Amino acid sequence: MLQLPECLLGHISYEEFLRDYWQKKPLFIKNAIPNFESPIDEHELAGMALEEQVESRLVMEKGPNGENWHLENGPFEESRFSTLPKSHWTLLVQAVDHYVPEVAALMEAFDFIPSWRVDDIMISFAPKEGSVGPHLDYYDVFLLQAQGTRRWQLGGFADDNTPIVEGVPLRILREFDVEEEFVCEPGDLLYLPPQLAHYGVSQTDDCMTWSVGFRAPSADEIVTSLADYIGEKMCEDDRYGDPDLELQSYNSQIGPDAIARVKTLVLEKLNDDETINAWFGRYMTQPKYMDQLIPSEETVSESNLSENLASGAVLNLTEGSRLAFSDTESGFILFADGEGYPIEAQDKDAIMHLCEQKHLTSHELFSPLHKTIVNLTELVNRGTLYLSD
Numbered sequence: 001m002l003q004l005p006e007c008l009l010g011h012i013s014y015e016e017f018l019r020d021y022w023q024k025k026p027l028f029i030k031n032a033i034p035n036f037e038s039p040i041d042e043h044e045l046a047g048m049a050l051e052e053q054v055e056s057r058l059v060m061e062k063g064p065n066g067e068n069w070h071l072e073n074g075p076f077e078e079s080r081f082s083t084l085p086k087s088h089w090t091l092l093v094q095a096v097d098h099y100v101p102e103v104a105a106l107m108e109a110f111d112f113i114p115s116w117r118v119d120d121i122m123i124s125f126a127p128k129e130g131s132v133g134p135h136l137d138y139y140d141v142f143l144l145q146a147q148g149t150r151r152w153q154l155g156g157f158a159d160d161n162t163p164i165v166e167g168v169p170l171r172i173l174r175e176f177d178v179e180e181e182f183v184c185e186p187g188d189l190l191y192l193p194p195q196l197a198h199y200g201v202s203q204t205d206d207c208m209t210w211s212v213g214f215r216a217p218s219a220d221e222i223v224t225s226l227a228d229y230i231g232e233k234m235c236e237d238d239r240y241g242d243p244d245l246e247l248q249s250y251n252s253q254i255g256p257d258a259i260a261r262v263k264t265l266v267l268e269k270l271n272d273d274e275t276i277n278a279w280f281g282r283y284m285t286q287p288k289y290m291d292q293l294i295p296s297e298e299t300v301s302e303s304n305l306s307e308n309l310a311s312g313a314v315l316n317l318t319e320g321s322r323l324a325f326s327d328t329e330s331g332f333i334l335f336a337d338g339e340g341y342p343i344e345a346q347d348k349d350a351i352m353h354l355c356e357q358k359h360l361t362s363h364e365l366f367s368p369l370h371k372t373i374v375n376l377t378e379l380v381n382r383g384t385l386y387l388s389d
Contacts, residue, residue: 002039002105008032008189014112022113023140023193026154028182032189033109038146038208039102042125045208046081048093049074053291055094059132059170062088069133069168090130090202095120095288096210098320103210110142110212115355116284116324116335119213126150126202133172134199136162139216142191143200145184148207152190154180155197162197173197184209215284222283229279230269240265274330281335285322292320293337294383302377305387309362313387315376317358321384325355334375337384347372 009017010029021027049056056074062085063070072080097104103121110118119139123146124132136158143152155176163174176197183203184190192198194216200209217225242261270276287293309315317323324335325343332348334341334355343351351372354360379385 002102003033003035004106004109005033008109017191018112021191021193025193026180026196027191028184029189029191031187033144033187036144036146036187038186038210040096040100040123041147042091042206042208045093045096045123045125046076046091048096048099049076049091050078051075053289054099055289057092058084058089059092060085060089061129061131061133067168069165069170069172071169087127087129087205088131090124090126090132092122092124092132094122095320096123097121098288098292101319104319106144106210106212113214114324116281116322117214119215120288122211122213124209124211126207127205128202128207130202130207131200133165133170134176134197135170135172136195136197137192137213138194138218140192140194140214142189142212143184144210144212145186145188146208146210147186148202148204150184150200150202150207150209152182152184153178153199153201154182154192155199157195158197159195217283225283226270226276226279229282230275233275234269238265238269274328277326277328277330278333278340281324281326281333282338282340285324285335286338287320287322289320290338293318296381296383296386300377300380300387302373305377305380306373308387309360309365312362313389315354315360315380315385316388317354318384318386323355323358323384325351336379337382341372341375341378343372343375 007014008029009027010032012021012027012029017027048054049058052075054074056076058072058074058076058080060070060072062068097107097120103123106121107115107118134153134155153176155173156179158173165172165174176199178199182188182190240261242258244257246257248255321337322335326333326335327348332343332345332351334343334351350360350364353364376385380387
């Protein structure tokens with residue numbers, strides 16, 4: 001079992017971190033998790049990279065034909081790992097927390113950040129000199145050294161206009177000026193804000209790093225998704241209109257009055273907090289991999305779920321599933337894996353406990369006569385929740 005410290009950031013309080021470091025500057029915490037031992041080793045990680053449903057990549061500084069920065073995407077054949085060189089390569093496996101509960105337990109240490117911002121835990125393994133090159137990420141990341149050592153060099157902030165190496169399948173920075181440097185040992189933690197250039201190189205033959213990443217959708221993704229959500233709820237009556245139309249000097253001109261009407265139409269749809277809330281909760285709880293939602297083998301009924309809970313069963317959140325809630329004047333909504341469920345007022349406390357603790361027992365539960373049991377039954381049948389003894 002992973003033993004987590006009372007405060008992951010050592011002598012720095014969570015309030016201080018959010019105020020002075022979050023999305024502003026890096027932070028290195030020596031021995032953030034004392035006596036840390038990884039619950040997964042490189043052989044198990046490589047085994048995951050053989051699986052069809054697991055996203056994995058292999059980055060080599062020199063490819064089979066001598067080219068720079070060669071990238072391969074999994075799943076891999078087992079024989080591939082026996083043909084790798086002794087150094088200068090990295091295996092990356094995405095969303096390991098979705099498959100290994102002992103890895104997912106680390107997320108409990110980041111409860112000072114909204115859970116709906118969490119993306120996943122990627123684990124990388126590299127022999128000596130293994131690296132993915134100097135680069136930047138567009139999201140916050142905490143880098144926990146799990147075994148071996150890695151040297152991290154940090155540069156300045158970069159953006160989409162920063163020159164990258166052309167002709168390679170990775171976004172590697174063409175220029176990288178070192179401003180800070182750290183050597184991370186097991187249990188050390190390094191926080192990097194978005195767009196900070198960084199370059200990590202393995203110093204040992206057993207370097208394993210856990211990357212806890214946080215979701216940061218782009219404006220393009222947000223606008224596209226929101227437009228789709230609003231569009232689905234519009235009727236044919238929502239159309240451009242110009243009852244105040246006046247005679248124009250030029251028949252083909254699109255004038256400022258036409259643009260103003262379009263803006264009014266669009267802003268009327270966007271200026272609805274209830275709609276934005278309903279969309280955002282669904283959007284930020286969408287699973288990283290939709291096909292990971294596996295429906296229960298046997299359909300559970302409301303009465304069956306109530307009986308199981310009454311007899312001592314526990315309702316748990318499936319690894320990889322996401323929960324969140326909102327409580328506004330229009331009502332309380334549970335968001336789960338991209339869907340929204342209205343919750344009755346008397347059931348708010350139980351649902352909030354489920355979202356916060358990721359489990360629910362009969363002691364925290366409401367009366368099974370309440371409508372919420374219907375929603376929970378649907379979530380069990382969808383695969384978002386499951387029952388355990």
